[in-house]
């Protein structure tokens with residue numbers, strides 16, 4: 001074993017023995033690493049998620065804001081809602097996040113700001129809409145740019161989002177506008193020439209987004225898996241999936257057992273078959289939109305036999321695409337969803 005492999009093993013053991021399962025107090029750093037670091041970065045400097053370590057962010061938000069943001073997430077954006085964590089686990093994560101910036105965060109009362117919404121709307125359209133969207137829906141994409149060049153180094157978060165609006169009191173929103181957040185594209189509007197009164201008006205307009213939270217597309221219930229039961233044998237079902245895919249101008253790339261390559265040759269589960277297919281026109285259009293589409297391609301559908309039933313299943317591209325908040329990608333995934341549903345339906349007639 002090499003030294004680094006040994007270190008790795010040692011490190012893993014330390015992780016296991018310091019895991020919250022064994023120790024009484026939840027370990028904030030480890031919980032953060034498990035649940036947050038993939039998006040917000042190991043040191044909080046951002047990634048798919050916005051940076052959390054910047055001083056202006058840290059001083060400008062309360063622990064309550066952090067806790068609510070973790071619990072509620074940002075529905076329809078990529079930030080998940082962590083409903084499964086225990087209270088002391090959420091507290092431990094917040095404590096860990098706080099270790100990045102010494103000093104005390106602001107405290108806010110829940111005082112309501114009663115600005116002029118109509119005037120705030122005008123100011124918003126002029127000063128904010130270009131980044132946060134004309135309805136506060138947030139910039140396209142999420143977090144810190146990584147997959148392709150975009151206009152901003154950090155994508156503007158959604159402000160019309162129920163997760164955000166339920167977490168942020170008026171005075172916090174006001175503080176962001178007054179001070180800006182150094183190190184991000186969000187500037188101080190006091191320095192840019194708005195008066196405090198103007199800022200109050202904008203805050204009240206942002207607050208008024210609450211009235212427009214209706215069941216938007218992103219709140220629609222979407223199933224992660226498209227699944228149908230087939231009346232035919234597994235073998236026949238696989239054949240008809242292939243036929244249906246070819247009928248939709250796809251080329252079959254390969255067919256394999258679900259656990260092929262994971263188990264010794266000959267020991268595969270022959271009752272679980274995965275069919276891969278592709279269409280180069282779709283592939284090229286998809287890659288031009290966003291390289292992350294690679295996650296969905298090539299197209300695949302699984303047929304399996306379980307408890308005497310034959311099921312045909314595909315993961316729902318629409319469900320996944322919602323995470324990326326890119327309209328073009330969503331459109332393409334809608335197309336893929338339609339094709340998948342057709343194929344799955346056709347092959348289970």
Ligand code: HEC
Pocket residue numbers: 032035036037038039040048049050052057065066069070074077078079080082093138141142143155156157158159161
């Ligand atoms: C799948 C990626 C992802 C994961 C996992 C994730 N986040 Fe986020 N988070 C985001 C994105 C993206 C945003 C910005 C929301 C937007 O674009 O509207 C965000 C926003 C936030 C905000 C609000 C930031 C602000 O500027 O006000 C906080 C706080 C936060 N996340 C904390 C966490 C914590 C703590 C965890 C782990 C328990 C976590 N997030 C896990 C992607 C993620």
Ligand code: HEC
Pocket residue numbers: 050051057123124127128129130131132152154155156157158159164173176177181184185186187189202206
């Ligand atoms: C140049 C683009 C840009 C403009 C213009 C802009 N913002 Fe921002 N805004 C951002 C970015 C980027 C962030 C995230 C900063 C961070 O990572 O902490 C942000 C953060 C915020 C936040 C905190 C949100 C959160 O989840 O923490 C609020 C509130 C906000 N902006 C409101 C406004 C309003 C209101 C205006 C107009 C008066 C405005 N912004 C103008 C880019 C912009």
